[in-house]
Amino acid sequence: MPDLSPMAKVKALAFDVFGTVVDWRGSITAEAAQIGAAHQVEADWATFADAWRDGYAPAMDKVRKGELPWMNIDSLHRLILDSILPAFGLADLDEAQREHLNHAWHRLQPWADSVEGLSRLKRCYTITTLSNGNFSLLTNMAKHAGLPWDCVISAELFGHYKPDPQAYHGTAKLLGIDISELMLVAAHPSDLRAARALGCRTAYVIRPLEFGLGHPPYEVAEGEFDLVAETFNDLAAQLDL
C-alpha cells in the first residue's frame, strides 16, 4: 500500500501530454496516411510517425544544452519533418501542406479514458498540462479533443524543457502551491523521476500502446512512484473520486 498521507496534501495534478493523455503515434500515423493517399504515395506511416518522434528528444536536448537557441516544439517538429519527408516519398509537399501536417500535433486524439478520467479528477483537483508542447499546440489540442483543463501550462512559459527543474518548480509557483502539493501524472518514468527528485508527488499511468504493439514496458522499481494506474479512471478511483 502506498503511504497515502502525502496524497491528502495534493492540490493540483499536472499531466504530461504526448503519450500520457493523447495517442501521438496513432494520430500522426492516420494523418500521414491520409496525406500519402492524397499524393498516391505508399509507405509505412507508423514508421513515419516513429521517425518524426525519434527526432524530438535529441532536438530538445540541443535546446536544453544551449546548442540551439530556444525554439518551441512547433519549430522543432518542423525541422524534423523537413528532414524526414524525402525518405517517405513526400519531398514535394509545399509550404502550406507542410504547415498543415506539422499542425497534426495540435490535433492529436486522446486515449479512450482521457476525457472521462480528467473530468472526474477535475472535480477535486486543479488539472493542468505540464508538457514540452508549446502553449498554442496544447490550447488547440484541448479545444480539438475536448480536454477539460483548468489551465494550460507549457515548458515554453519557463524557457526550459522538462526534465529541467525550472519546468516543475515554475508550474507549482504559477499555481500558487508548494511543489509537495503538486502531483505529476505521466507515462514516462524519466519525467516522474525528475519531478520526484524535486519533491513532487508522482502518478505513473501505464500506456502500453504508446509506441505500438509489442513495445517492452518501462522498468520501474516497486514503490518508486506514489501511485501506479492503468487509466485516468483508475487514477481517479485510487484518489477516491
Add this chain to the structure above:
Amino acid sequence: MPDLSPMAKVKALAFDVFGTVVDWRGSITAEAAQIGAAHQVEADWATFADAWRDGYAPAMDKVRKGELPWMNIDSLHRLILDSILPAFGLADLDEAQREHLNHAWHRLQPWADSVEGLSRLKRCYTITTLSNGNFSLLTNMAKHAGLPWDCVISAELFGHYKPDPQAYHGTAKLLGIDISELMLVAAHPSDLRAARALGCRTAYVIRPLEFGLGHPPYEVAEGEFDLVAETFNDLAAQLDL
C-alpha cells in the same frame, strides 16, 4: 456600421477579467460584510471594496515604473489590504484571516451573462483571460465561477502589466497568432486603446454597475472600437454566434 471584414480574421478573444467578466465590487463587498458580521464590526463595505480597489492601479504603476520589484496581484492586494484594515475596524484580523480575505479575489462572482456568453463565444473562438490578475488567481476564479476558458493567460507570464505592450504582444505570440487576429474584450477604454494601438481588434463591453449605481459612464468616441456590446451574449450575437 463597423467594418466587419477585419472581424473575419479574428481567431481568439482575450478578456479583461476584473469588472469585465466578474463583479469585483459586489463580491468583495459581500465577503467583507460577512467578516464584519463575524467580528461584530459595522462599516460601509462597498466603500471598503472601493478603497481596496483604489490602491490597485497606483501599486501596479509602481511595479510598471520599476519603483517596486515585480510583485503579483495577490501580493499587491495584500499590501493594500493591510493598509486599509484599521480604518474599517478590522486591525485585529490575524494572518490566516487576512490571507483568506485576500483570496476573496480568487472567488469573485461572474456577471449574470458571463458564463453563458463565454460558452457561446467558445464555440467559434479560442477564449482566454488577459488579466493583470496572477495565474493562480485566474485559475482558481475560473474553477470557482465555472468560467469555461480554453486557457488562462496572465500579465504575470510576461512580467509586464497591462497596458504595457508586452502583455498584448505576448498573448498573441503564446496563442500562435498575429496580433491582428486577436480581439481584446474589456469594459475599460484605456485597456482597449492600448490594445488597439498595437493592432488588436477591440470589443468594448459596457458594465454600468462595475463601480456601483450612479457611476458616470466612460467617454468613448463613435467608432473608436470595432464592437460595442451590452453583454457577452450581445457580443456573441454581433459575431453571428
